[in-house]
Amino acid sequence: MTITQRLHQVSWNDVTEALWRCGHGRLGTVLTKPEAEQLRTLYTEGGSFRSRIDMARYRFGRGEYQYFAYPLPKIVDELRRELYPRLVQPARDWMAALSLDISYPDNLDDFLAQCHESGQVRPTPLLLRYAAGDFNCLHQDLYGDIVFPFQVVFCLSRPQEEFTGGELLLVEQQPRAQSIGQVIRLEQGEAVVITTRYRPAKGSRGYYRTNFRHGVSPVETGERYTMGIIFHDAT
Numbered sequence: 001m002t003i004t005q006r007l008h009q010v011s012w013n014d015v016t017e018a019l020w021r022c023g024h025g026r027l028g029t030v031l032t033k034p035e036a037e038q039l040r041t042l043y044t045e046g047g048s049f050r051s052r053i054d055m056a057r058y059r060f061g062r063g064e065y066q067y068f069a070y071p072l073p074k075i076v077d078e079l080r081r082e083l084y085p086r087l088v089q090p091a092r093d094w095m096a097a098l099s100l101d102i103s104y105p106d107n108l109d110d111f112l113a114q115c116h117e118s119g120q121v122r123p124t125p126l127l128l129r130y131a132a133g134d135f136n137c138l139h140q141d142l143y144g145d146i147v148f149p150f151q152v153v154f155c156l157s158r159p160q161e162e163f164t165g166g167e168l169l170l171v172e173q174q175p176r177a178q179s180i181g182q183v184i185r186l187e188q189g190e191a192v193v194i195t196t197r198y199r200p201a202k203g204s205r206g207y208y209r210t211n212f213r214h215g216v217s218p219v220e221t222g223e224r225y226t227m228g229i230i231f232h233d234a235t
């Protein structure tokens with residue numbers, strides 16, 4: 001099955017409903033085992049990256065990640081291009097509910113052209129590698145004024161067999177209330193859409209914003225690879 005066919009099988013209504021309800025929606029298994037393993041091999045062999053970040057150096061956590069360079073590897077480009085149009089209408093509805101006046105074009109190329117005009121020209125899809133003891137502090141992936149409200153995380157390693165610990169964390173900060181924490185465990189090849197920044201929560205007088213950050217709990221054993229697809233480019 002092609003990526004297009006696999007994405008066609010995802011129940012996008014359920015994903016959208018989950019995003020509105022809790023800020024993330026699972027896509028199920030999107031990558032095959034060979035695809036997941038091929039992607040993570042790029043980390044050390046033959047991948048083309050624009051920069052490598054040592055998280056400890058910036059106090060972002062511990063471990064490292066690399067941003068892909070343009071042109072993106074074929075499968076990464078295909079996923080980014082195919083996921084965008086499936087998320088664009090939910091993104092428009094989402095921003096309208098948040099009272100944020102941003103328009104998103106129908107396809108990724110036009111959206112990236114907007115980013116590039118605003119000086120956001122560097123690609124943001126990335127591969128992350130965590131060894132035992134590594135973690136990622138709670139953060140948001142914002143790289144300029146232009147923000148797409150969703151991003152997609154893919155797990156490239158087998159939990160329990162190849163690593164333990166290392167769960168994806170989402171923390172929702174509610175206004176005038178304590179924060180809610182969610183733990184997301186993904187199997188190899190599985191993907192989840194998460195909100196980049198906010199969630200429109202329904203109140204008695206319309207919607208209000210909650211603020212989300214995501215991170216990764218410390219890996220206890222083994223090595224864990226993930227891929228992040230972020231749609232807006234970076235300054």
Ligand SMILES: [Fe+2]
Binds near residue numbers: 228
């Ligand atoms: Fe992130």
